[in-house]
Amino acid sequence: MKLYLYGIIDSSSQIKQSIYGLEGAGVYNIPFCDIGAAVSEICRPPQNITEDAVLEHEAIVEKLMADFTVLPVRFQTVIEGRDNLLSMMRGYYKDFKDNMERLHNKFEFSIKVIWPADKIKENIIKALKKDEQKKLDLDSSSGKRFMKEKFEKYKIDKEFDAKADKFIKVMDIFFSKFAAEKKNKKLKTENLLMDAVYLVEKDNERNFREAFEHVKSSRPDFKYLFSGPWPAYNFVVLSKKSCLPRDSEQADLFDKVTKDQILVGADSI
Amino acid sequence: MITNTIVETESPEEFIEEIEKAQDCLPKKIDANPKTVEKGLAKLVLTLIELIRKLLEKQAMRRVEAGSLSEEEIEKVGETLMKLENKMDELKGIFGLKDEELNLNLGPLGDLM
Amino acid sequence: MIALAHGHRTTSVGFQAEKVKMNNAVIKSKEITLLEILDRVLDKGVVISGDIVISVADVDLIYLGLKVLLSSVETIEKLRGSPFVGPMQEAR
Numbered sequence: 001m002k003l004y005l006y007g008i009i010d011s012s013s014q015i016k017q018s019i020y021g022l023e024g025a026g027v028y029n030i031p032f033c034d035i036g037a038a039v040s041e042i043c044r045p046p047q048n049i050t051e052d053a054v055l056e057h058e059a060i061v062e063k064l065m066a067d068f069t070v071l072p073v074r075f076q077t078v079i080e081g082r083d084n085l086l087s088m089m090r091g092y093y094k095d096f097k098d099n100m101e102r103l104h105n106k107f108e109f110s111i112k113v114i115w116p117a118d119k120i121k122e123n124i125i126k127a128l129k130k131d132e133q134k135k136l137d138l139d140s141s142s143g144k145r146f147m148k149e150k151f152e153k154y155k156i157d158k159e160f161d162a163k164a165d166k167f168i169k170v171m172d173i174f175f176s177k178f179a180a181e182k183k184n185k186k187l188k189t190e191n192l193l194m195d196a197v198y199l200v201e202k203d204n205e206r207n208f209r210e211a212f213e214h215v216k217s218s219r220p221d222f223k224y225l226f227s228g229p230w231p232a233y234n235f236v237v238l239s240k241k242s243c244l245p246r247d248s249e250q251a252d253l254f255d256k257v258t259k260d261q262i263l264v265g266a267d268s269i
Numbered sequence: 270m271i272t273n274t275i276v277e278t279e280s281p282e283e284f285i286e287e288i289e290k291a292q293d294c295l296p297k298k299i300d301a302n303p304k305t306v307e308k309g310l311a312k313l314v315l316t317l318i319e320l321i322r323k324l325l326e327k328q329a330m331r332r333v334e335a336g337s338l339s340e341e342e343i344e345k346v347g348e349t350l351m352k353l354e355n356k357m358d359e360l361k362g363i364f365g366l367k368d369e370e371l372n373l374n375l376g377p378l379g380d381l382m
Numbered sequence: 383m384i385a386l387a388h389g390h391r392t393t394s395v396g397f398q399a400e401k402v403k404m405n406n407a408v409i410k411s412k413e414i415t416l417l418e419i420l421d422r423v424l425d426k427g428v429v430i431s432g433d434i435v436i437s438v439a440d441v442d443l444i445y446l447g448l449k450v451l452l453s454s455v456e457t458i459e460k461l462r463g464s465p466f467v468g469p470m471q472e473a474r
Binding site: 058062111112114141142143144145146150151154155188189191195212218223224225227228229230 | 347350
């Protein structure tokens with residue numbers, strides 16, 4: 001019996017809502033201790049990633065979100081047999097419980113900000129030209145010319161990065177006031193200044209939204225994207241130590257590296 | 270099927286453009302064709318050389334900024350870095366590799382460069 | 383306010399220009415919504431691995447699927463939005 005898994009919920013009771021999943025089958029709860037797995041039975045393993053399948057999956061997770069704390073499961077996760085599902089639950093039980101506690105009553109919101117990178121760089125270049133200290137003479141030798149060019153670019157990039165930090169810091173002060181947790185990717189592209197997700201308590205949603213509107217109106221030359229409430233996709237933390245069969249020793253070594261957070265190389269290049 | 274979550278923006282096109290640009294460096298499907306394996310090895314080697322080259326360049330910039338290089342040293346370092354950069358461009362050309370391709374995704378650690 | 387409504391129909395052939403413009407905006411908003419959803423469901427949340435999981439959504443295929451999916455979304459939407467398509471055909 002193939003079980004399509006939508007999410008882990010903080011309940012061992014039946015799902016009261018009538019939710020229909022893939023192939024029109026009903027979504028029900030397979031309990032394990034005080035939590036459960038929201039699944040539906042499927043006959044054919046999912047083949048393609050289609051728009052409809054993705055939307056359907058997401059809609060179901062959101063319906064569950066209305067009644068439970070949901071740890072959303074990755075798209076097209078199918079487990080063969082109830083026994084396997086229960087042994088998976090056993091292996092991840094502590095992880096799931098820890099997450100339930102942390103994520104209870106909280107939703108994820110996404111804020112993305114686009115800034116005019118070209119204009120910002122133009123202004124930086126203007127400002128740098130003003131207070132240029134002739135560190136390098138205008139020499140005709142190619143080595144020096146190369147270095148001068150590289151150094152100018154280096155200064156611009158450094159200032160660009162510092163400006164990004166500044167803006168993000170200011171905006172974040174407003175957003176994180178109402179957020180329990182947050183994550184941000186700075187400058188994913190030159191124009192995408194901020195790609196952040198915030199974990200917001202249900203009661204703080206309105207305040208959070210107002211904070212966003214405030215920031216948006218105070219800096220109208222930037223562009224904004226706001227989305228949510230989402231199930232806490234980006235805030236599920238699974239420790240790598242699970243009771244599932246490990247592939248090899250190398251996998252353990254890799255885990256040790258990531259857990260100890262050793263940074264590769266010097267700072268970001 | 271209606272989802273209740275809202276996605277709000279006045280500039281969907283700009284965000285789509287940036288998001289797709291960011292995803293251009295995603296790992297492609299693994300191909301075990303011998304020709305591509307060879308290209309894959311070249312990619313790996315050149316990626317590592319690029320990493321070192323960029324680190325060296327950055328280090329040099331820091332020293333210029335701190336003023337700890339003499340004029341002669343600036344000239345010498347500049348010449349070397351320039352030659353290295355030109356050589357790399359040549360090698361990239363020979364293997365038909367673009368800058369964006371010379372990167373390694375380290376999973377949870379993010380991208381190498 | 384852009385809530386994603388699925389399965390809307392384009393019936394009349396009149397007011398073409400406005401419909402195309404509106405459909406363009408609708409297409410783009412649907413695309414951005416889809417991107418937001420895909421970014422989450424494809425490899426965030428609870429990601430379980432191991433022999434007990436039978437899943438076609440392989441990591442490599444996922445990224446490949448993202449591009450393929452987006453281009454198929456555009457094609458499907460263009461067909462749906464087109465005033466020249468007769469009674470709504472599911473473009474599959």
